Amino acid sequence: DISWYKDADNEFTLTNAAELFGLAQLVNGGTNFANKTVKLGEDIDLIGYIWTPIGQSNAFSGTFDGKGHTIEDMSANVTSGYAGLFGNVRGTVKNVQVTGSVTASGNVRAAGGIVGYSAGGTVQNCLSKVNISAPQVNCPVGGVVGESSNKPNDNTASSTVNLCWNEGTVTGGSDSTGGIVGKNSKGTV
Numbered sequence: 001d002i003s004w005y006k007d008a009d010n011e012f013t014l015t016n017a018a019e020l021f022g023l024a025q026l027v028n029g030g031t032n033f034a035n036k037t038v039k040l041g042e043d044i045d046l047i048g049y050i051w052t053p054i055g056q057s058n059a060f061s062g063t064f065d066g067k068g069h070t071i072e073d074m075s076a077n078v079t080s081g082y083a084g085l086f087g088n089v090r091g092t093v094k095n096v097q098v099t100g101s102v103t104a105s106g107n108v109r110a111a112g113g114i115v116g117y118s119a120g121g122t123v124q125n126c127l128s129k130v131n132i133s134a135p136q137v138n139c140p141v142g143g144v145v146g147e148s149s150n151k152p153n154d155n156t157a158s159s160t161v162n163l164c165w166n167e168g169t170v171t172g173g174s175d176s177t178g179g180i181v182g183k184n185s186k187g188t189v
Contacts, residue, residue, distance in 0.1 A: 002026055013041040020044055020071070024054045033062030033091065040069040040096065047073035051100075053087035053116060056080075060089050066096025066126075074100030074130065080107045082116030083134070084146065089121040097127040104134035110146030110182070111139055113168055118148045118159040118187070130168040140183035141172035148187035159187035 001018035005026055014020055023038060051074045054060055064086070074085060082088045083104040085096075093115055104111035113128030115121070128144045140147040143166025148159040166179050176183035 010035065011037045011039070013039045014044070015041040017044055017046055017049060021049075021052070024052050027055045027058055027060050028052065030058055032058065033060055036062040037065060038062060039065045040067050043070045043072060045072045046075065046100065049075070051076040051085075053078060053082060053084055055086050055088040056082060057088065059119065060086055061091040063092040063094070064096070065094055068095050070097040070099065072099050074098055076102045078102070078104050078108050078111070081109065082146070083108050083111035084114055084116040086115045087117065089115045089118045089123070092122040092124065093126065094122070094124040095126070097129065099129040102130055102132045104132070104139055104141070105136060108134060108136070108139050112142045112144055112146035112182070113166060114144050114164070116146045118145050118161070120150060120159055122160045122162070123164055124160070124162045126164045128164070128166045128168055132168060133171045135171070135173040137173050139172065139174055140176035141170055141174060142177070142182035143168055143170045143179045145181045147176070147183040147185070148181050148189065149185040150187075161187065161189045
């Protein structure tokens with residue numbers, strides 16, 4: 001459901017699974033949400049659905065504020081791009097809890113419970129209860145963020161992971177595997 005999205009608006013509130021899938025569809029289609037805020041108005045249960053990460057390849061550049069709500073029973077089986085609730089983030093993800101599982105295989109470049117790859121983004125006050133499995137050798141895997149890095153072409157815009165915790169299991173085939181962050185390249189944790 002993308003009926004909630006109006007390009008002229010700067011703030012949106014999502015209340016159900018269809019709208020959350022709509023956010024993924026918009027970002028994956030090229031709408032980056034720069035200077036826009038997306039909030040959760042309720043807990044959202046994804047049981048019975050296969051999740052497609054928000055920004056599986058294209059980056060989410062806005063602010064996502066979970067407002068303390070939980071996204072429950074996320075099940076992602078990703079074979080390319082980035083894996084997590086969010087795949088690729090250059091904006092802010094905050095105040096959200098996520099339960100479920102992420103399985104990354106094939107050509108996945110980074111996998112995390114909340115964010116797969118953060119390039120100059122901020123992940124703050126997030127709880128991951130996501131069980132993550134990424135057996136391939138070249139995939140950074142983290143309980144909250146798979147890989148935290150500088151913004152492309154800007155060495156001054158590093159990523160921040162702040163006040164986040166993980167209660168899920170993390171299994172990776174890479175030496176870049178961690179409970180909070182799998183690989184940290186000049187970011188702040």
